Amino acid sequence: MHGHHHPSGHDHSHGHSGHSHDRHSHDGHSHGGHSHGSHGHSHAPRDFNRAFILGIGLNVGFVAVEVMIGLLTQSLALLADALHNLSDVLGLLLAWGASHLSKQPPSQRYTYGLRRTSILAALINAVLLMLAMGAIAWEALRRLRDPGLVNGSALIWVAGIGVLINGLTALLFMSGRDRDLNIRGAFLHMAADALVSLGVVLTGIAILTTGWTWFDPIISLVIVVIVTTGTWQLLKDSLNLAMDAVPPQIEPAAVQLFLKEQPGVKALHDFHIWAMSTTEIALTVHLVMPNEHPGDAFLRQICQELRQHFGIDHATIQVELGDTDEACALEPDHLI
Secondary structure, eight states, X not given: OOOOOOTTOOGGGOEEOSOTTGGGOTTSBOTTSSBSOSXXXXXXXXXXXXXXXXXXXXXXXXXXXXXXXXXXXXOHHHHHHHHHHHHHHHHHHHHHHHHHHTXXXXXXXXXXXXXXXXXXXXXXXXXXXXXXXXXXXXXXXXXXXXXXXXXXXXXXXHHHHHHHHHHHHHHHHHTTTTTOHHXXXXXXXXXHHHHHHHHHHHXXXXXXXXXXXXXHHHHHHHHHHHHHHHHHHHHHHHHHHHTTOOOTTOOHHHHHHHHHTSTTOOEEEEEEEEESSSSOEEEEEEEEOSSOOOOHHHHHHHHHHHHHHHOOOEEEEEEEOOOGGGOOTTOSTTOO
């Protein structure tokens, strides 16, 4: 991906970072000779294949058991919970599909490949979780007015299995939740459900020992508050990335300062940082260097340092000589 051409038509006046194609190299090294694994960005989705398969398998099995017991005992609550757990399978499939698609090579039409699917999956997972919490809150408020009869012991058994399965699945994704927003979506989805199931276990125990049927909706509302707080951040972060915001771990002013301090750089403009996927960050910038074009070695060095210090994998740098008669059309800050 080249930057914008200088209006003067000097083709030599812009340089590419020289590593747009090395993100697919499997040995972990780029063609520029610098390590590609310093931030572990490209490896996040690959590590979780087994976690996704195991998590989906466990949840599908749990849904089948719940449906069977629900039909045998004619328990509407169990059938409803089975439907809810089916949404987990959907969430996991979504995150897994996106982590696979985001590794697809670029095509003529999708020149970045399908990296952004990981951002979309995190966003959809956050929306699904919010909707699920809304449904639980609505049902809890309805039951506060009319608690109804609850079979305590059946609740404890089935929900206990739910705590185990959802908790185990959440643990599978725990290590990647800070590095990859898509994995964090899968983790939150499963952790939220483990909490919901735990709430059901506590409800069952409370009903068996005290007969407090109102305990059920109250604990549901507490869980909704806890899960919504965690999901809100996921929703905000994934929405920001979808809108091409600078990823939260990067301070744009620090990157600008780093570039301005490079030898020979007089000014910079058309500066952009955005997320290509939930694990890869891109940058484009025009550097004004009046003395002369600094050469490929300079560009490669900058790209290597951007990757090491800031985790920016894909930098495209355009060098301009600052000819006042041929000023860059994109120089004013308000232009994009």
